[in-house]
Amino acid sequence: MTITMKKRDEVKELIALRSLHYRLTLSEKDNKRYANIVKGFEGEKRFDQLTEALQADIYLLHDICLDQNHSVFQIDTLLISEKEIVLFEIKNYEGDFLYESGVFRILSTNQEILNPLHQLNRSLTLLRSLLKRMKSNMTIKGYLVFINPEFTLYQAPADIPIILPSQLKRFMEGINKTPSVLSREHRQLAEHLLKMHLPHSPYAREPHFQYQHLQKGIFCPLCHSFMTRKNVLKTVCEKCGYVEGLDASIIRSTEELKLLFPDMRITRALVQEWCRVIDSSKTIRRVLAQNFTQKGSKKQRYYVDKLSESE
Ligand SMILES: [Zn+2]
Structure with a gap:
């Protein structure tokens, strides 16, 4: 076998x-x-x-x-x-x-x-x-x-x-x-x-780009169009009809953000701007708190990977 x-x-x-x-x-x-x-x-x-x-x-x-x-x-x-x-x-x-x-x-x-x-x-x-x-x-x-x-x-x-x-x-x-x-x-x-096995290939080189030049929003994982809000619980891709839970959309987009900008501090405000279509800061704060580890004081809160001790 x-x-x-x-x-x-x-x-x-x-x-x-x-x-x-x-x-x-x-x-x-x-x-x-x-x-x-x-x-x-x-x-x-x-x-x-x-x-x-x-x-x-x-x-x-x-x-x-x-x-x-x-x-x-x-x-x-x-x-x-x-x-x-x-x-x-x-x-x-x-x-x-x-x-x-x-x-x-x-x-x-x-x-x-x-x-x-x-x-x-x-x-x-x-x-x-x-x-x-x-x-x-x-x-x-x-x-x-x-x-x-x-x-x-x-x-x-x-x-x-x-x-x-x-x-x-x-x-x-x-x-x-x-x-x-x-x-x-x-x-x-x-x-x-x-x-x-070395998980981070030194062969990988990212192209040069800046956060402010990127179009913000949540990507459809199937057809890569930008998604919109369907209701309080879901996002939807108007192009292919894909529907995703709000939490999943936020987590996925945050992971993408972290991959693109490993040195950026992941804050509630940043994720909200990045996702663009989610206006409830409470929702974003909740999803981040549930899926990442909170660091920093209340005013300067940021989020890192769970189990990460590096920061
Ligand atoms: Zn789609």
Whole structure:
């Protein structure tokens, strides 16, 4: 049975950029980055659907970030079977590409792109050192996966570790056919790696933006339109009809605010301005008090995460 030890989180950067995408007119560069991150994420999710459907006895760890001797590296998917550990680097490239003397090029323009095999090899090297330190002697392999069915790579030699869209199905069948029995050691290895995972990827970089430039209001989680008040207890999206409890809307918007502005003090007045459509300060105060920890004197009250001792 396939056991997922760690699911893929929707990267914070993706959530932040999505929020900015709708609240602010992003620069062309940030818009492009947003589109790239979304596309990459969609590719990874597509790969997850294939690996999650495997029948073999394996452990899966998605989207883990590790540190080997101060070199941080990110693994899209890690598969642990009885005999080997397999690392997957997933690319959602679309269109025709050419591989020539170790260089990837876009076929139509001949423009060279960053060689994704270098990234794979770096992660492999670091993972090998890390596992050696953990005294594991399992075989480690790595593959670059091109997940998009619209991707073609011309002149790809047979000896580079890539999996093309046309090979994915057979590759997965191969894993299913390989006998694998997991022991306690495998479990410990997976748990150990999970414990080393760095939840805040240093790769994430937020674009530059200011609070006052963002459009305020509560987002519909389904279609990303701004929601309005339905009644004292609910908000509604006029566009898609989604209805949400007022408390849930306030909590969700506050979390978004905290994600975008981690250094800002979350006060009742700030949340009220941010949500825009909730005129009762009493309601906001109640929701904040119930869902966050209150800090500061009554006049300068602010709210932090529950259980947070950092402030
Ligand atoms: Zn909606």
